[in-house]
Amino acid sequence: MAAPKAKPASPAPITLDDIEAARDRLRGSIADTDCDFSRTLSDIVGCKVWLKFENLQFTASFKERGALNRLSALTSEERTQGVIAMSAGNHAQGVAYHARRVGVPATIVMPVHTPTVKVVNTRRHGAEVILRGETVEEAAAFARKHGRERGLTFIHPYDDPLVIAGQGTVALEMLGATPQIDTLVVPIGGGGLISGMAIAAKALKPDLQVIGVQAALYPSMYNAVKGAGLPMRGDTLAEGIAVKAPGRITEPIVRHLVDDIVLVSEQQIEAGLSLLITIEKTVVEGAGAVGLAAVCADRARFAGRNVGLVLSGGSIDTRLLAGVLTRELARDGRLSRLSIDLADRPGQLAKVANLLGEAGANIVEVHHQRVFTDLPAKGALLEVVIETRDREHLREAVGRLRAAGLEVETSGNSGGPH
Numbered sequence: 001m002a003a004p005k006a007k008p009a010s011p012a013p014i015t016l017d018d019i020e021a022a023r024d025r026l027r028g029s030i031a032d033t034d035c036d037f038s039r040t041l042s043d044i045v046g047c048k049v050w051l052k053f054e055n056l057q058f059t060a061s062f063k064e065r066g067a068l069n070r071l072s073a074l075t076s077e078e079r080t081q082g083v084i085a086m087s088a089g090n091h092a093q094g095v096a097y098h099a100r101r102v103g104v105p106a107t108i109v110m111p112v113h114t115p116t117v118k119v120v121n122t123r124r125h126g127a128e129v130i131l132r133g134e135t136v137e138e139a140a141a142f143a144r145k146h147g148r149e150r151g152l153t154f155i156h157p158y159d160d161p162l163v164i165a166g167q168g169t170v171a172l173e174m175l176g177a178t179p180q181i182d183t184l185v186v187p188i189g190g191g192g193l194i195s196g197m198a199i200a201a202k203a204l205k206p207d208l209q210v211i212g213v214q215a216a217l218y219p220s221m222y223n224a225v226k227g228a229g230l231p232m233r234g235d236t237l238a239e240g241i242a243v244k245a246p247g248r249i250t251e252p253i254v255r256h257l258v259d260d261i262v263l264v265s266e267q268q269i270e271a272g273l274s275l276l277i278t279i280e281k282t283v284v285e286g287a288g289a290v291g292l293a294a295v296c297a298d299r300a301r302f303a304g305r306n307v308g309l310v311l312s313g314g315s316i317d318t319r320l321l322a323g324v325l326t327r328e329l330a331r332d333g334r335l336s337r338l339s340i341d342l343a344d345r346p347g348q349l350a351k352v353a354n355l356l357g358e359a360g361a362n363i364v365e366v367h368h369q370r371v372f373t374d375l376p377a378k379g380a381l382l383e384v385v386i387e388t389r390d391r392e393h394l395r396e397a398v399g400r401l402r403a404a405g406l407e408v409e410t411s412g413n414s415g416g417p418h
Contacts, residue, residue, distance in 0.1 A: 013161045013249065016203035019168035019196060022069045026169060029098070030065055031057050035177040035308070040279045045295050047302040050178050052170060055284050055314030059093040059121070061240075062170055062312050063157070066192060067094035069166030070155050071102055079104050084152040086110070086143035088136055089118030090240055090313050091157035096127035107152060109143035111136055115239070115317045137244060158192030159247035168196025174308050175204055181308040185291040188212040188221045188261065189241030191250030193312065198257035209259045209305075213290040216263040218242040225255050230263075237269050237286030237324065240313055267331075268293040273321075274328035276311070285316040333391030335364070337383060338398065341407040344380040352382060355404055359397040362387040 033053045041049045054062040071083070082105030085095040092108040099106035106127040110119060112134060123129050130146070133139035147154045156163060170193065174181060184201055186194040198210045214222050215238040219230045224246050236242050246254070254261075264272075269286050272293035276284050291309035295302050329335035342348040349368065356363055365385035388394040394410070401408045 014165050014168070014196065014199055014253075016200055018161070018165040019172060019200045022065070022162070022165040023169045023172055025072050026065060026068055026166065029068055029101070030169075032173055033057060035174050037178075038280060041275070041292070044275075044279075045292075045302065046299050047295065047304060048180075048306045049292075049295070050174070050181060050306070050308045051280065051282075052174050052308060052310045053282065054170065055282060055288055055311045059090070059097050059125070060314040061090035061094060062167060062193060062310065063087075063090040063094035064098060065094075065169050066158075066160070066163030066166035066196075067091060067155065068098040070160060070162040071095070071098055071104060073162050074104065074153060078153045081151045081153065082106060083155050084109065084143055084147040084150075085155045085157065086136070086140040087157050088114050088239055088242075089122070089315055091155075092118065092122045092127070092129075093125060093315070095155055096122050096125035100126040107146070107150075109133075109139045109146065111139045115315070115320070117317050118315050121315070135244070136242070156247075158190030158195075159249050160192075161249065164192050164196040164199075164249065164253075166196070167193045168200040170310060171197035171200035171204075174310075175201065175208075178306075178308065179205075180306045181208070183209045183211065183302065183305045183307045185211045185213060185294055185302075185307060185309050187238070187241050187287050187290045187310065187312050188214050188254070189218075189243040189287065190247045191221055191254050192247065193310070194258060195247075195250045195253040197310075198253065202257050210257065211294065212254065212258050212261040213294040214261060214263055215241060215269065215286070215290065216265050218244065219263055220244055221246040221251065221254055222261045222263060224251050225258070225261055237266055237273070237320075238290055240285055240287035240315075241290070262294050262298070264290050264293040264297060268297050270324050270328055271331075272296060273324055277325065282311065283314050283316065283321065284311050285313045288312045288314060329387075333388060333394045335385065335387055336394055337385050337411050338401070339409045339411065340382040340384065340401065342380045342382050348380070349382065351404070352384065352401065352406070355400050355406075356384070356386060356397060359400045360389075360393070361397040 035052045038049045084107040086109045108127045109130045112131045132142045194212050201208050215236045217234045217236040218232045272289035288311045367383040369381040
């Protein structure tokens, strides 16, 4: 893919000098996380892939950077009065943790449906947590009102020059460690991370491509920049970037400096998350997986390029994580549910178990149904969840059952035998 023409300098209120100053300010308080080459992922997707492990920050997100940079600029009076922030999780934890470190009282407003792990972690950092509002927008409105009434300084999660400058330090570290990177693929919610990174990257390397990624369910920046009118709705795995309106400051920066914005589906996000756990043995939240999801979804676009991906956060509920991994096993044909019609007589269950055992399939779960079925009174429905090596192994196991005269249907996987 031919490199695009370099764009002129951004009219943004943040410069490379601001981002370098933020780096100096944050040094020693924020981890300079690894930016590592992934040989296996590179082989899978057909380009050279470097991963920036921001999920390994102390609060498991890049959000610490902008939060601390903003806290560092508070006046003595503002520090005494305290700060307030609104966040679905990662910004909250970043503000809470560093506010306690520097001795500033912090109040965090979170939507009522924020994942429990993020609420618990935020409280653990010493902040007062208020759950208010069904949406991020409702929570933000309450936070501003509550803050004005109590004289608290509002720390915006993305629409603040100091926050944007702090997030831009991610690009400084990536290009410092791996100068051969020619493409950055960055999650977009409100746009703080990609704005700061684009300003730094384009100043240091004007021909470098910056590609933003949004969840298809919440294409707010995509709509704004491309003049589209795609709907925003539903529960996305990438709740950390489920923002309904881009920032007033960040939108023009993204419009001016970001080369393209792409959308990824929920299934693609799940696959990216699963790959990172399987290949890299690292846990990310949905928003942290969208970059890899975008590269996997359009391998031709990135073929032969040196791609830097930001694993932006790692705060994910363990139950949700387990569900994602199990669903991915089903899609890969490694976990499947078989529905088998049987004659209701002795030995039939043993027959199925023996056939599956001979095929090398592992039986995970069994449900024998005689009552709630449309089968004849002398019939029974056997539902078996089995584990196989891959889709081909699943076909072999099902084929063995059918060869023995059994009627079998499969479910729980995409594209398997029926």
